[in-house]
Amino acid sequence: MRHPITLWALLSIFGCSNADPIDDLVGVYSTSFVETLSGDSGTSSETWTQSITITKGTASDLVIDAIDCPLPANFVGNDQLSVSSTTCTVSVDEGLNVMLTLSGSGTLVGGILNLNLSGQVTAIEYAATATYSLTISGAKL
Numbered sequence: 001m002r003h004p005i006t007l008w009a010l011l012s013i014f015g016c017s018n019a020d021p022i023d024d025l026v027g028v029y030s031t032s033f034v035e036t037l038s039g040d041s042g043t044s045s046e047t048w049t050q051s052i053t054i055t056k057g058t059a060s061d062l063v064i065d066a067i068d069c070p071l072p073a074n075f076v077g078n079d080q081l082s083v084s085s086t087t088c089t090v091s092v093d094e095g096l097n098v099m100l101t102l103s104g105s106g107t108l109v110g111g112i113l114n115l116n117l118s119g120q121v122t123a124i125e126y127a128a129t130a131t132y133s134l135t136i137s138g139a140k141l
Contacts (some may be wrong), residue, residue, distance in 0.1 A: 031138025039130030111140035
């Protein structure tokens with residue numbers, strides 16, 4: 001005798017799903033930033049808060065859209081993120097354009113994001129380069 005158990009019932013009972021766990025991480029995050037610049041004229045640091053958006057990537061697991069620079073991130077462990085080296089141009093105060101080159105790592109666990117990025121910043125108009133680091137921490141809204 002056959003039992004009329006459907007595939008849906010089996011999936012429901014055993015909690016199986018074809019849902020992508022990355023979908024739970026996509027959304028808007030309320031974050032704080034700590035930015036540090038080190039160059040010939042010394043070191044400066046700035047802190048601010050800002051909302052960022054995390055979307056599902058096509059060439060990477062996630063894309064973290066922060067500081068007008070989309071950062072491709074891939075999972076390299078259960079909750080460990082690796083941010084590939086990325087270069088982008090960002091407009092800052094008074095129309096000055098800077099080129100950022102960033103890479104780094106962090107975690108994204110249960111909607112809590114922690115990223116540590118480092119690289120270089122170049123003021124394009126002045127050909128001045130400085131070491132740049134950025135820490136992003138926050139939670140999904």
